[in-house]
Amino acid sequence: MLVIELPAADLRFACSGGQVNTGKGGETKMHKASFTPERIKVVFFDVNETLLDPTSSFKQAFRSVWEDFSGRLARDGDTADWQDIWTTFQAEQKALRPPGNRRDFWSEQVKRNPAALAAALKKHGFRLGDTALEGFFGKVAEAQERSPVLFPGTAKALSALSQKYRLGIISNGIQTKQTARLRAAGQIPPIREENMFFSGALGCRKPDPLIFRHALERMGVRPNQAVMVGNSWTKDVLGAVHVHMNAVWFRSGRKQKHFRRKVGNMRIDVVENMEELLALFEL
Missing domain, CATH: 3.40.50.1000 (HAD superfamily/HAD-like)
Structure with missing residues (x-):
């Protein structure tokens, strides 16, 4: 019934x-x-x-925001390919994942994003402060909302x-x-x-x-x-x-x-x- x-x-x-x-x-x-x-x-x-x-839309948004950001770096004489940054960022995300977590939920990944990117950028010779990292992922979130997949x-x-x-x-x-x-x-x-x-x-x-x-x-x-x-x-x-x-x-x-x-x-x-x-x- x-x-x-x-x-x-x-x-x-x-x-x-x-x-x-x-x-x-x-x-x-x-x-x-x-x-x-x-x-x-x-x-x-x-x-x-x-x-x-959300993983695919995040990757697209990350690339878009990073390429805009790296364009400013290039004007200062620095360069960084987005794919290199992305690969290192993914590795740092995995390294920060708590041991024993069988499922890595999207919401948990989002919380680790700033720390993972900071660690990835450091390996490529760049440093961003907390405010800049927050701004970066704020722009990523906006781009992700505009272009869901x-x-x-x-x-x-x-x-x-x-x-x-x-x-x-x-x-x-x-x-x-x-x-x-x-x-x-x-x-x-x-x-x-x-x-x-x-x-x-x-x-x-x-x-x-x-x-x-x-x-x-x-x-x-x-x-x-x-x-x-x-x-x-x-x-x-x-x-x-x-x-x-x-x-x-x-x-x-x-x-x-x-x-x-x-x-x-x-x-x-x-x-x-x-x-x-x-x-x-x-x-």
Whole structure:
């Protein structure tokens, strides 16, 4: 049955704060179609690190800002190739990663950026103070907002899925900012804005069950008629499973030993790219 509808205004004060079991169960090693239009009506997506690739947009923005910065250095007789700086910066990022961290979340990388760049520049004979480093990454963030990047195959995948399924978004963040990023990346259609559900508007953040239940209610489907696709095991996968939705764990660029996991008696497909995602829907 459908969940009971709660007005958006009430949801802000009704977040359950419920805990979700984070264990990962049994695994198998074969990809095959899991979902059909007869059984599944709606496919929900997360935004950052699922539709949008922050690593690629950051690299592009870093290059743009560095080349502007290095142009000023060249006038003073100094030179530095952006690729050399980038490679050293990446190595310093990795060196600063806390030992034992199995997942290196984007938010954690951002915190290490100034220290990593300072160390990289020092190896190339440059020094920037804290204010200059802050200004550099401020410009990188601005450039990244102007030019977000979709993961390869995203536009094609959304177009193909929209022919047989309704599409939606369930994402932590502010709707105006997230939709602006999608527009800048060239991808709002075929996802209708009324089918986008953001924590900033509801006052509930994934993995809180209420943001998922609200999205299901608004889309008029039962949990078993929907699939959540996202990069976060806890926020996207377990959040969806907690309300008995299907889920797909999207792990772009990370080589997988296993293509499926289990949470209780629910099977979770794991994909590395949009092509593998389409295969789950017989597309």
